[in-house]
Amino acid sequence: MTSTALTSGTLPGGLVALPSVYRPQADTRLLAATLAQEEVGPLTDVLEIGTGTGALALHAARRGAATVTAVDVSWLAVVTARMNARFHRLPLRVLHGDFAERTRGRRFDLIVTNPPYVPAPSTRLPPRGAERAWDAGPDGRLVIDRICEAAAALLRPGGVLLMVHSGMCGAEATVDRLTGEGLSAGIAARATVPWGPVLRSRRAWLERRGLAGAGEKREELVVIRARNT
Template identity: 65%
Template sequence: MPSTALACSDPIPRPSWEPVHDGARVVELGTGTGALALCAAARGADVTAVDVAWPAVLAARLNGWLHRTPLRVLHGDFASRTEGQRFDPVLANPPYAPSPDSRLPASGARPAWDAGSDGRAVIDRICDMAPVLLYTGGVLLLVHSGMCRAQETLERLTRAGLTARVAERVLVPWGSVLRSRRQWLQPQGLAAAGDEQEELVITGRSSGPSPSTDRHVAAGQASRAAIGLHTASPLCRYSVV
């Protein structure tokens, strides 16, 4: 039986987990294996995890069961499955690989990484709905490749009413998807010849004071700390973690 701690010991530096604490009401949008959701649950958070892919949902549920860690894993699009609910923090490592096919894939493995020709199809939706997903003062921990333009994410989050900044940056080697698209990425201006690493970036925080009258107050306070989120890979595997 794997231990929950294993799920959190990733070779890539994991985030400062300050906003994820005992009693926090966390959602992970696009949970994949559920690894991040498990880390949050292991810290005592009340975790909802959503994924549009059944294999991911089943893997996350299995991982929750293997780690004896309670996770609420929902199947479907993150917007519809979280409608009318608020969380803090919101975690997301969405699909963000730029693709020669501008249409979003509906089946197979590609929805896990393909996100339109600029890689922003899912990122933009998350930025736009962050204000209705977050408690006042809540934190969005959103990770994506610098290839998708961090500045655009910051501006979009700001337009949505959040205080946004890049909290952390980390260089990771290109995975197989980006390597296979080198000939397409270069003429798009998304990569330079010889690029072999991409930068992962981001976070955002909703404006206004933290709520002082409910159990989420601690999450709001923690959000003032420097935060960031990294993930194992821009791709995810539906594996046991």
């Protein structure tokens, strides 16, 4: 496990983002830095779950992956990722819809995902708006747990899942869920970043839930790496 520098050198520049589409931030950069340590080549089939601007999918394509499939529930994100792929002249297959439905019957060598993970008062995922990119239920795990459940079926033998999320969601809980699905899992990278505006706006609620200490101003990010042995 490493503490990874949050550099943007591994991400393509010049990305556009339509309104409500999540732009690459500290979590994206941490995941990209971890992805840079994985072998990606002409025999690697890659899946990105929740692609947003397509930044991570484009990074994998630029490294010469055999195929890169990107999925997002937001049509605006799908259009954005397709625009960025065309601008950078990189081959992406960008699909709209639920990742489990759109990838049924397929398996991949590498899965990368920056799912919604911010704890939110609602017990349901937002149906629309920018919040779809980050709100994920009272414990922040509504999407994380679905990915954990599906990972083993989506990965080929030896395939790797890289998933970034907040330490508030419980890094060990994610490791335990993935291990329970038969994968070998652990924390690959950590970084600490200042709270953004969404967390600051929910401070009182987060403190009442016991997800944040009084006066806390920094958030730990973790990248979980799981391998299908």
